Amino acid sequence: MFDKLHSQISVQKFFGLLIGIGFGFCLQKGGVTLYDTIIGQLLLTDFTVVKVMVSAVIIGMIGIHLMKSMGWVQFHTFTGSIGSSLIGGLIFGLGFALLGYCPGTVAGAIGQGQVDALLGGAIGIIIGTGIFAHFYPIINSKIHSIGIFPVETIPELIHLPRFIVTGLMVIVMIGILWILEIFRL
Amino acid sequence: MIEYLMEPQWSPYVAGAGIGILLWLSFLFSNKPLGCSTAFSRISGMIEFRLLKKTVDDKEYYRIFPPETDWQVMMVMGIVIGAFLSSVLSGTFHITLIPETFSYAFGDNFLFRLIIALIGGIFMGLGARWSWGCTSGHGISGLSQLSLASLVAVLGFFIAGISTAMILYSL
Numbered sequence: 236m237f238d239k240l241h242s243q244i245s246v247q248k249f250f251g252l253l254i255g256i257g258f259g260f261c262l263q264k265g266g267v268t269l270y271d272t273i274i275g276q277l278l279l280t281d282f283t284v285v286k287v288m289v290s291a292v293i294i295g296m297i298g299i300h301l302m303k304s305m306g307w308v309q310f311h312t313f314t315g316s317i318g319s320s321l322i323g324g325l326i327f328g329l330g331f332a333l334l335g336y337c338p339g340t341v342a343g344a345i346g347q348g349q350v351d352a353l354l355g356g357a358i359g360i361i362i363g364t365g366i367f368a369h370f371y372p373i374i375n376s377k378i379h380s381i382g383i384f385p386v387e388t389i390p391e392l393i394h395l396p397r398f399i400v401t402g403l404m405v406i407v408m409i410g411i412l413w414i415l416e417i418f419r420l
Numbered sequence: 421m422i423e424y425l426m427e428p429q430w431s432p433y434v435a436g437a438g439i440g441i442l443l444w445l446s447f448l449f450s451n452k453p454l455g456c457s458t459a460f461s462r463i464s465g466m467i468e469f470r471l472l473k474k475t476v477d478d479k480e481y482y483r484i485f486p487p488e489t490d491w492q493v494m495m496v497m498g499i500v501i502g503a504f505l506s507s508v509l510s511g512t513f514h515i516t517l518i519p520e521t522f523s524y525a526f527g528d529n530f531l532f533r534l535i536i537a538l539i540g541g542i543f544m545g546l547g548a549r550w551s552w553g554c555t556s557g558h559g560i561s562g563l564s565q566l567s568l569a570s571l572v573a574v575l576g577f578f579i580a581g582i583s584t585a586m587i588l589y590s591l
Binding site: 240247251252255257259261264265266268269270286288289293294295296298307308309311313314317319321322325326327329330333337338340344346347348350351352356357360362364367368369374386389391392397400 | 569
């Protein structure tokens with residue numbers, strides 16, 4: 236659906252800006268553009284980040300799966316590997332704890348006036364992605380190829396239909412939120 | 421309505437649900453997952469090309485992800501604007517040098533905070549492209565699509581993030 240719209244580059248840039256404005260608004264209102272909230276999550280004293288992420292996934296997942304079954308949207312999954320997903324994820328996590336923002340929330344933190352997010356965080360991320368781009372050929376050939384996953388998605392891995400896995404995920408994630416509320420975390 | 425937009429903070433569930441709906445719009449109208457880290461690599465490429473007079477042909481990565489202002493770069497600019505509007509509307513906009521929790525634990529030397537943030541940002545940028553996604557790309561868009569790569573990456577983010585933060589704050 237909307238294939239013609241997807242190819243209109245200037246309109247798309249404008250949509251990107253609008254979606255970003257909404258995204259930044261929600262992130263700021265959710266309190267996750269604050270260093271204190273993110274570091275509180277990593278120290279397991281404040282579960283706001285998990286609450287925002289899990290509720291976004293519940294709502295997002297149900298919607299995009301329904302739209303996919305109607306043939307309205309395409310998915311964008313790819314095959315991961317231990318060498319890319321796990322090793323890259325661990326490097327990211329190390330930076331996550333030192334910086335206390337992520338690439339999206341660092342932009343939000345800049346918007347609400349955090350100078351460390353602009354001069355430290357954003358510049359650091361730009362340098363870090365540049366380092367990756369420089370070493371991409373060797374990382375791609377030597378490390379990304381380690382332990383390539385046999386499948387792209389969780390339903391394919393556990394051999395269950397997509398809509399059943401979606402339902403199970405919703406139940407598990409509501410359970411997580413329920414436990415957080417019971418223990419007042 | 422306007423009062424709600426002026427509130428300093430929303431329930432995390434409302435903010436999260438809002439992001440979930442934005443994911444629908446982004447898939448439907450733009451055929452794009454919500455993600456941020458590729459935008460930083462494009463900006464990085466634009467700066468590098470300008471400063472060092474290089475071209476796309478010099479680096480394989482930039483042939484795949486050309487350094488240009490695309491949908492996602494605009495989206496990241498939008499995040500800055502959106503958070504600015506939100507904080508101004510609620511009166512919480514404030515120029516801050518060092519986050520409260522950080523200064524409480526490590527003192528209020530801005531240069532020290534800047535160096536830690538810079539090192540953290542470098543690791544984060546490297547790791548985000550290494551795993552092909554960040555907290556939004558993997559954490560929200562990838563998990564919503566039930567991507568296995570995203571599940572593993574998110575576990576990596578939190579395993580390393582929690583361990584590092586625990587060590588850092590026990591020093």
